[in-house]
Amino acid sequence: MVKSAVKVVVRTRPTASFASKNLQIDLDQKTIEAFIPKDNTQGLINNQQEHWKFQFDEILHNSSQEDVYDICGREVVHSVSEGYNGTILAYGQTGAGKTYTMLGGQQAYKFRGVIPRAISQLFHEVQSKPELSYVIRVSYAEIYNELIYDLISPTPPSDQSGSIMIQDDPKYGITLRGLSQSIVNTEEEALNQLFEGETNRTIAAHLLNKNSTRSHCVYTVHLESRSRVESSEKVTISKLNLVDLAGSERTKKTGSEGLTLTEANYINKSLSYLEQVVIALSERGREHVPYRQSKLTYMLKDSIGGNSKTLMVANIWPEPNHMEETISTLRFATRMMRVSNEATINVELDPAQLIERYKREIRDLKQELAMHDTLANRGRIVYEPYTPEQQYQQQQIAESFLDGDTDEVEFDSLRQVRELFIQMRNIYRRALSRLGASDFKVRADKEVDRSGSSHPKEPKNIEESDEGLGDEENFGGFGLGRANPNAKPMDTSALEPRTHFMQAEEEEININKSISFEENKKKSSGSQRKQPIDKNQAFMEFKNVDGRDINNALNQNREDHKDRKARLKEVGARINRIKSEIDECKEKVEQIRRNKPSEEEDVIDEEEFEYIKRLKDLKKVYRTEYDQMKNLKEEVNMIAQSIEFSRERLINEFETWYERKFGGATMALSRENFGTLSEMPANMEGIEEIDDVDPDALAFIKAKNNVKTLHKAKKALGSTLKK
Template sequence: MDGYNGTVLAYGQTGAGKTHTMTGGHMGFADRGIVPRAISQIYSEAAARPENNITIKLSYDVEIYNELMFDLLTDVGVADQSGDLSIVEDSRGNIQVRGLSTPVGGTEEEALHIFFQGDTNRHVAEHALNKGSTRSHVVFTIYVESRSRVESSEKVIFSKLHLVDLAGSERVKKTGSDGVMLKEATFINKSLTFLEQVVVALGNKHRDHIPYRQSKLTHMLKDSLGGNCKTTMVANIWPEAKMLEETASTLRFATRMMKVSNEASVNVHLDPQLLIRKYERQIKDLKQELAMHDTLAGRSRVQYEEYAPDEQKELEDKVQMYLEGELQEIEVTSLRMVYESFTCFRKLYQNLRTELANRPINTLPPQDPAEAGEGGGAGGGTAETREGEVGEDVEGKGIAVGVAPANSRPPQEALPPDAGPEEEEGAPAERTQRTETERPPDKQAIFAEWKAKEGQAFEDAFEQNRQELREKRSEMKDALMAANAKKREIDEAKERLARKQADKGMDPERDED
């Protein structure tokens, strides 16, 4: 009921009372077995938990007869079934039987009716040790699903209880089985041998492989043996001296079974469909709450969906105006607007970066040869600079860029009208008087004294930088001279090409077009 899987397993020789232990006898209600008692207790616990919505399903899962699996609760008779029920393992590692019928038991009476209905379909035969020997292994399973009525309903706690009645191991010479019963005994003893091998492997800590798939019985009980389950085994023995050998074998198996350790945990599952419905309701409620908040705050309707193309364009214009300084601030009304604004910023940044990458490098404008010859550069008497060439570096003065036109000098500001000769004549007298009374210290002397002491390191660094500057200027001058030489070679080649085309009578302008 708390979400743990459980198994009650009855094991022993034939005629030792396994079916009587699990199902009960024929002496009335007080003689009932573990299965009806478990059903009664489960429904009593479900009734004592009104805060939970509990669903109980039952299955007389499997009758494993001659290594064939049959469903005892289906409308098709056992004789008409093919016995090819398959065992599968789900994503969580739980063992399930595909195609098994699992009717819902609404009440305890319905559950008992389902159990007795399946119990009447079991294979039973008579031999020397038991008049009603069951010739197959059966697994009666009770499935419990619990959902809280108070807390979240998407949380499902589920569990299952296996009630297993194994067929008894038998010695043929004591039971006197022959024919069909001999074949049944062979399959029973074979499956029990595989069960013992699994138990032995689980008890050995050094074993890596557990042979669950050797038989359908062990594969079906994979959860119960060393898995996610609380398992209890009932060892049925025959307290007579002539059965001492089988009794000892049963007790040895019980001893091995005690070494098997299971790791049981609560089975909790979150229903995805209910989770989706819950989240949809929460989103709807939050949107309504935000709409009410916007109304009370006096704000316009806040948009939480993605922006349409025209809305994106309008927001992009606002961002552009904000970047250009036309808009002082952008009013943010929702988190969606923040996302869209950052998208606009990224788009504008990428466009600007692409534009800068594709922008051509500006070159110096062409220079008139006459002006270049007249100016001669800042150096005065240097070589002639042609159109498209860069002037040479002049020592200590930078690169010559030509002489400015004569009319480019700005007009000098006129003196104030009230400034007369008297003020001009009186000014030197005032300066002389002020110099005599307040003579400042000699800057050159102080600077030379500072350079000789504290500023020696700065002076050395300055001289080193100046020397490096001279070397760089020399390298730049050589590079400029080489570039101008190449430019002149290109111009001469163009002139020779033009002369050759003129000699052949071709029109250069038409060829260029």
């Protein structure tokens, strides 16, 4: 168990009109001093505070997205991969840069935020541990006007009821019943879920922010890991909560009206409840913490004062006209630093794996006992339930002992003792039944046999037992006794195998019926047109004569398509090899730098220079190959469109030819004659310039393009339905 305070990092929004007279930031001491002069219009007696001083864990002033993640995200994400729960949340006034911190900008890959970088690091950590098997799930929840919506559900949020419930599970902590969790196997799949969920968020414009998020959003990554080399029933469960809170608003500044004003009231109220929770946790001796006052505080119960390593990014807008909101944010951040969490590694036992383990142990113990019996010259003991024949033998032994014919009974196992007592109990019940103890009989029939084995029902008296057979066997007409007169033999004709001769005979009958039907139809119609032939056969004739030119063009396009795909595959293989070499060079450079003495960190030796030069050359080759891959993909897409056009033209020409030659098209044309177009590579439309693309950025870019393509298709479908 690790007990630690919530870490707080302050990030300032870059601005041209920085409040230099009101704010002093000391990056070395990690302090911020704020000054607000007294308002003289308030009168002579004015106790307004003028000066504040705050100290935090880190202060990020005009920092890049990469620096922000290195300080705020890297350590927390690494802890999650080790089995701890982790939370990163962004807090601040509206327009202060919370969403930009968590998600990043849309301009380029280097501007991505904490969440995409955390996903990338998490999958790199998973891939670096081949001795562990991971299952990764993601969920995306939105709290809008005190209702919870699922952003990655197939049902859009506008059609959801918002009735997702929060549950406090003593074993798994806070869980959301009804929230979907999608299994993701790659970084690209996780980013697809993130970007798709972002398009479903509720956004509105006001005077301070034209893209203001009107809800709190929590993107959660759930990890389950188990060892591949040790005990597999131990499962380590952890989760990473990435929280983008809605910004607090002063409605006079934002000019909110109508629905936007209602949303602002809900946002401010939930943030006020969050502050009450933080105050309650920071005060000593406070027993009750009001987590259940709002959906937001209840959902963050594990993250604030619970089982999690938590970091908060306090975003401020350091301009003179936002000083009151800035000081409010800094005061809340100071209170958050007093909250302590108790993070533990979450290890559970998998019930299914435990059952398999116990089965193996039982099997091994049985084999061990059998070996001991063999060494002791004893007969082998069987541990399975008694068969009906063995039960009958024990019944005879029990009757002989009760009648006094036998004084001693030899036992070879505890299993035999248990079965003998069961048979004595059955004999006792039958004796009571014969003596007229009907009330005891009813109670005895309702008891469950504690031996766990299936015994046949006892007959009403010994005379009706029919040589030990139960009522079920006697009624059904099977077993070792006499068959019931009412039992009839089952009709097995349906189970007889059909011979080839029978099948051929049935097919011939069906063909004759079909021919007779066609002849009668032709006679009744009285048509004088030429008898139509099989449409597939007619199509082959058309392709070789009248449609020869179109068919040749189609075949040529197919050959070109196959050739381009083969070349594309070769280029892709070369790119993968180059990327592997780039990774190796990077690792070598990092290793050389780690092994250097501290006083020689800035000195580049000959070996490091060679690797750096090699890395530069590999990146140049990578860019060249990548350009070639883009061109090949465009060619493949163009050829695919040409193939589809030729197919449609060939079909239309053939339909016209068939109608003219044979009349109505009465027979279906099989699509097998047209062939199938293999799956095309992903479209690279809208990709960034190759100079700005890092080899690790491909998953991010592909996920962005996938979401764009999906929404283009949705818009096209929506416009089609409207028409």
